[in-house]
Amino acid sequence: MTLLSIAADILWIVALSIMASASLTAWRRMDPDTRVPMQGDPRKALRLKRDVALGLPIGLTFLFGAVLLWGHRSVTEITYDVIFFGLRATLAAVIAIMHLQWLRGALNALEAEGVLKP
Template identity: 40%
Template sequence: MNLLGVIGDVLWILSLSIMAGASRMAWGKIGKDVKLPVLWSPAGATVWRASRGAALIALPAATFLLNLWLMAESRKPAGLDVAIILLCVRAILAAIFAVVHLTQVRRALNQLAEEGQIKL
């Protein structure tokens, strides 16, 4: 195991913990029967809604699976240049997925609050 792989793992752990915290916070505010908006059109209209579990767990679970694959790839013997590139890819993807999830949760909670389905 190399140092760059460990640094990448730490970044993914931080990203997944941020995502899990946001999902946990939102889970407590949303009732079981409430459908969360998950996908919006460019105009801002809700295109698709999903159940609480699917909406709050799908992206962190997909991110975790992607992390497992990237972690396995970073453990393969390679040169320093490939290890640095993999670390950069892992760092950028971890940040992107965390920001996307936080944005999605915030937007869904704001919309549900405007609709009167939850109280923030």
């Protein structure tokens, strides 16, 4: 385990905590039976129940991060260590931003439909 691996772990934890915090805030504004749009145009989008829609992205991100962690911990050369750090740090930020963008769009769609709590 190297310093770069630990730094990447910290960045991944921060990204997951941002995602979880935003999802919890959205969770509190929805009724349990709310169906959340998952992509694109909310009129044509696949909709999932609140529990699945808000938990699935975080769970998948955690699994993806665990796979990257396994890959990072299996390298022994400093060159690959730096590459894995860059990959993990960049993906942590990009995935968190993508999640926030999706969540904002979903909340805007639900707000327009009038199903969100104040």
